[in-house]
Amino acid sequence: MKKIISLILVIVIVASFGIVSFAEKEGKAEAEITSVxxxxxxxxxxxxTAAYLCEASTxxxxxxxxxxxxxSIASVTKVMTLLLVCESxxxxxxxxxxxxxxxxxxxxxGGSQVFLExxxxxxxxxxxxxxxxxSGNDASVALAELCAGSESAFVKMxxxxxxxxxxxxxxxxxxxxxxxxxxxxxxxxxxxxTISCELIKHSIILEYSSIWQDSIRNGEFTLTNTNxxxxxxxxxxxxxxxxxxxxxxxxxxxxxxxxMQLVAVILGARTRDExxxxxxxxxxxxxxxxxxxxxxxxxxxxxKITKGNIDSAELYxxxxxxxxxxxxxxxxxxxxxxxxxxxAPIKCGDSIGSVIYKIDGEQIGKSDIYAxxxxxxxxxxxxxxxxxxxxxxx
Numbered sequence: 001m002k003k004i005i006s007l008i009l010v011i012v013i014v015a016s017f018g019i020v021s022f023a024e025k026e027g028k029a030e031a032e033i034t035s036v037x038x039x040x041x042x043x044x045x046x047x048x049t050a051a052y053l054c055e056a057s058t059x060x061x062x063x064x065x066x067x068x069x070x071x072s073i074a075s076v077t078k079v080m081t082l083l084l085v086c087e088s089x090x091x092x093x094x095x096x097x098x099x100x101x102x103x104x105x106x107x108x109x110g111g112s113q114v115f116l117e118x119x120x121x122x123x124x125x126x127x128x129x130x131x132x133x134x135s136g137n138d139a140s141v142a143l144a145e146l147c148a149g150s151e152s153a154f155v156k157m158x159x160x161x162x163x164x165x166x167x168x169x170x171x172x173x174x175x176x177x178x179x180x181x182x183x184x185x186x187x188x189x190x191x192x193x194t195i196s197c198e199l200i201k202h203s204i205i206l207e208y209s210s211i212w213q214d215s216i217r218n219g220e221f222t223l224t225n226t227n228x229x230x231x232x233x234x235x236x237x238x239x240x241x242x243x244x245x246x247x248x249x250x251x252x253x254x255x256x257x258x259x260m261q262l263v264a265v266i267l268g269a270r271t272r273d274e275x276x277x278x279x280x281x282x283x284x285x286x287x288x289x290x291x292x293x294x295x296x297x298x299x300x301x302x303x304k305i306t307k308g309n310i311d312s313a314e315l316y317x318x319x320x321x322x323x324x325x326x327x328x329x330x331x332x333x334x335x336x337x338x339x340x341x342x343x344a345p346i347k348c349g350d351s352i353g354s355v356i357y358k359i360d361g362e363q364i365g366k367s368d369i370y371a372x373x374x375x376x377x378x379x380x381x382x383x384x385x386x387x388x389x390x391x392x393x394x
Contacts, residue, residue: 007330038063038342042285046278049268052189053282055292056197056254056261060323062286067190070169072157073114073265074242075135075226076250077177077185078194080170081144082131082240086202088147089124096125100146102138104206109137109381114221116142132208133223135241137205144175151175165198167191179246190263195238196252196263206254209238230251235287239263241275249275260292285302291329293359294321300336300369303352308344308375317355320367324359333358338369345377347373 042063044051050066061067088094105120114136116122124146130139144154151174158172169188179185187195201204208214212231214223229236235255242250248268255262264282269275300315315338324332338353345354353369 003242013082021200029206036063039285039289042289044278044281046274047270048266048274048278050189050265051267051278051282052193052263052265053150053286054193054197054263055286055290055323056200057292058079058322059194059197062262062290062323064190068169069187070186072179072185072244072247073187073192074179074244074247074250074266075137076142076192076240076242076252076265076267077172077175077187078131078135078238078242079192079199079252080161080172080281081140081154082128082205083199083202084154084157084161084194085128085131085143085147086199086205088204089204094124094146096123096128098124100124100142100249101119101227102294103145105151106138106145109178110225111136111137111176114216114223122216129203129211129223131215132205132214132238133214133225134242135226140175143339151219157299161194162191164192165191165194168192177242177247179242179244184337189267192265192267193319193376195264196254196265200238200254200261200263207239207315209240209254210236227251228276229255229279233283243272243275245359251275252281253279253283255287257287258292259294260287260290261319262286289326290323291326292321293324293329293357295319295334295355295367300338300355303338303371304341305346306341306343307378308346309378311377313346313375314372315352315369316372317369319368319375320355320357322357322365328359331359332364344368344375346371346375348372348374 010182021160049071050069052067053063054061059167097120102116102118102120107118112135114130114134116138127139127143130136141151144151146152146158156173162170171184171186171190173182173185196332210230219329226241235257237256238254239252249272250267255263262283264279266275266278297319298317300317302312304312335356336382349369351372352371357364357367
């Protein structure tokens with residue numbers, strides 16, 4: 001009689017078994033605030049077209065003035081050129097040791113150059129170093145031709161990549177920034193910072209852009225970095241300078257101290273010294289007033305699973321980072337929003353809850369709490385087997 005009653009209970013349970021699914025979603029973390037108002041106590045007192053300061057890994061804006069104003073950018077153009085070169089390198093289209101034969105067109109470039117000769121063979125690595133360190137226009141064109149077959153085809157790639165990055169105030173006509181004959185070649189400080197943050201994800205760039213002096217052609221030709229901040233500013237590890245009569249003096253300067261990587265963009269300074277001084281002041285302001293708060297992925301707890309083929313699953317929090325006021329170090333509070341139980345099925349990575357980060361009661365961001373394993377909905381025979389085991393044991 002007891003077994004008959006148990007079988008009836010199984011049927012009732014299966015008949016009433018519902019399916020509740022959580023939306024499939026990658027665990028993520030995001031900062032609540034992506035920019036800050038300029039501190040009224042800090043004024044960048046230079047005659048500039050635009051200035052911009054952000055933290056590279058979060059994109060958080062720390063200072064900005066005229067950041068969306070379209071302007072000539074001279075050789076700072078090469079941050080986009082180099083980004084596409086690095087992406088082509090990562091895609092396996094060529095290797096650093098590959099030899100490139102220099103075209104007549106590439107060898108004809110004026111301005112900053114490493115004096116490539118038509119027909120000369122030079123490695124991809126030496127071309128990248130020449131473009132990064134010495135701002136070689138001839139090297140930049142040779143790299144563009146390697147990637148796309150011609151500079152004009154490469155320029156189309158540049159503008160397509162700009163669109164993919166969501167840049168609204170940039171258009172490129174060449175790979176070098178030479179602007180004697182250009183009519184529609186421009187960018188803005190915010191866009192240059194976006195490209196720069198993307199570029200320095202490629203470690204090879206920071207490896208070269210942080211060098212003060214190097215050489216190519218087996219040591220026969222010396223490269224000296226056009227970015228003097230590399231030599232004179234603590235933590236500077238790049239990135240690209242530029243100057244023409246039309247653009248004035250420009251720079252996208254990167255520097256890292258501790259775990260915080262900053263990008264400072266200066267456009268349209270009157271002199272090289274003012275450009276460097278303005279970039280230095282921006283970076284000083286960032287390091288003096290802000291810090292990068294980071295929380296790594298970590299185990300939170302086990303959560304009860306109902307109607308699942310297992311009874312519980314481990315929960316983890318997604319990594320989180322944001323920039324905070326330096327005086328608030330140690331003041332970040334964490335709140336956990338987690339249900340008491342969840343209903344199967346769930347998939348590994350499904351968002352189950354969140355960690356809310358606050359300072360002085362104000363939310364500064366949140367990160368997902370996610371399931372570390374998939375849990376299937378319990379089936380008829382799983383339920384049947386469980387009940388029979390209980391009967392057998394009892």
